[in-house]
Amino acid sequence: MSAENGAFLDITGDVCPMTLVRVRMALDKVEPGGVLRILMASGEPVASIPRTLKDEGHEVLGLDREGDAFSVTVRKKA
Amino acid sequence: MSLTEAEILRYSRQIILPQVGGAGQERIRQGRVLVVGAGGLGSPALLYLAAAGVGTVGVCDGDAVDPTNLQRQVIHATPDVGRLKVDSAADALGRLNPGVEVVRHPVRLTAANAPGILAGYDVVVDGTDTFASKFLVNDACVAAGVPYVFSGILGFEGQVLTVVPGRGPCYRCFFREPPPPGSVPTCAQAGILGPVAGALGSLQALEVLKLLLGVGELLVGRLLLFDGLGLAFREVRIRQDPRCPACGGPEHRRPLADEADGACSG
Numbered sequence: 502m503s504a505e506n507g508a509f510l511d512i513t514g515d516v517c518p519m520t521l522v523r524v525r526m527a528l529d530k531v532e533p534g535g536v537l538r539i540l541m542a543s544g545e546p547v548a549s550i551p552r553t554l555k556d557e558g559h560e561v562l563g564l565d566r567e568g569d570a571f572s573v574t575v576r577k578k579a
Numbered sequence: 580m581s582l583t584e585a586e587i588l589r590y591s592r593q594i595i596l597p598q599v600g601g602a603g604q605e606r607i608r609q610g611r612v613l614v615v616g617a618g619g620l621g622s623p624a625l626l627y628l629a630a631a632g633v634g635t636v637g638v639c640d641g642d643a644v645d646p647t648n649l650q651r652q653v654i655h656a657t658p659d660v661g662r663l664k665v666d667s668a669a670d671a672l673g674r675l676n677p678g679v680e681v682v683r684h685p686v687r688l689t690a691a692n693a694p695g696i697l698a699g700y701d702v703v704v705d706g707t708d709t710f711a712s713k714f715l716v717n718d719a720c721v722a723a724g725v726p727y728v729f730s731g732i733l734g735f736e737g738q739v740l741t742v743v744p745g746r747g748p749c750y751r752c753f754f755r756e757p758p759p760p761g762s763v764p765t766c767a768q769a770g771i772l773g774p775v776a777g778a779l780g781s782l783q784a785l786e787v788l789k790l791l792l793g794v795g796e797l798l799v800g801r802l803l804l805f806d807g808l809g810l811a812f813r814e815v816r817i818r819q820d821p822r823c824p825a826c827g828g829p830e831h832r833r834p835l836a837d838e839a840d841g842a843c844s845g
Contacts, residue, residue, distance in 0.1 A: 522591045526582070526601040557597055 507536035512546065513570050520546050521553060528559075533579045536562065540570050547571040581605070586678070590632050598794040604632065610791040613637035613700040615688050615716055617664040619776030620730050620783060621706030622654035627784035628704075629672040629679045633791070636672060636679055639696055640664040641687035651773035688712060690835045693719035702790050703727035704783050710757035711838040717742065717750035718835050721825045726790055728783040728798075734770055735807035737779040740798055740817075741786045744826060747799035751825040753817045757838050775807045 510527040558578040610633045617640040644659045659667035665683040705716040720727040726743040789795045802815045824833040
């Protein structure tokens with residue numbers, strides 16, 4: 502976790518729906534407009550979590566491959 | 580105190596809802612809810628509130644479990660016959676969710692004891708079964724400024740109304756007085772099918788959780804009518820009465836008192 506990237510959450514060890522539960526819990530602790538970086542497995546999580554976040558009005562700033570996983574950066578809606 | 584890992588897992592299916600989340604679950608855990616009457620309505624309400632993780636659940640009932648209760652009062656079981664309902668309910672809730680603190684009030688709610696029993700609760704569920712008790716729960720909650728969820732059931736039908744003092748009408752705004760003895764249902768009409776109580780008690784628990792979470796549209800000013808035979812809901816808009824003896828202006832208010840109970844209290 503680095504200060505400029507804001508909060509960090511690793512859900513590579515979780516499966517649906519706990520993946521989204523972890524994201525909810527982590528987003529609760531982020532200020533509106535703040536940034537959360539989420540490391541998630543490829544496949545179902547990366548296919549569904551960013552879409553859910555967008556549907557709920559958050560902004561997905563980036564989606565980057567990190568080895569076998571993906572790093573998703575999200576800005577919490579204000 | 581933030582949620583433990585065990586709590587996050589246990590409540591994951593509701594934390595996942597955007598209207599709940601971790602912050603909402605903490606509000607549910609901080610909630611203190613009193614259920615008056617551990618009967619047909621109170622059974623599902625108590626079970627769902629404890630299952631949802633409401634931190635403190637109070638049970639107020641002076642009766643013991645009777646064999647005729649078991650057909651609809653699903654929090655009690657056959658071995659509980661003869662036990663105080665508050666004890667039977669507390670045991671069931673403890674098995675369901677040991678994380679919930681259950682407070683027992685093994686008395687019938689009266690005008691004299693109501694203010695003391697209500698003190699410290701955030702929300703009340705009316706699970707009583709007589710007109711006198713329903714007016715008392717209403718008047719005591721309005722006087723204490725505590726929101727409560729009314730329900731009444733008979734046969735295949737039921738009603739639900741959420742009363743938030745200062746934000747809408749109360750039960751007495753609409754049903755001014757208990758019906759005169761003789762006009763009330765007789766014992767022959769005291770029949771009730773269990774799932775009707777289950778449906779309406781569950782709706783009461785839903786309203787309580789919405790109140791604790793601060794989400795959704797409450798049944799404030801809307802009396803929900805349930806017809807189990809036709810399986811239909813409809814609602815009646817009701818207005819706050821400025822001359823209501825419970826929630827009206829100071830010159831109209833009456834002190835808290837017990838109503839005479841002419842009805843059969845099935």
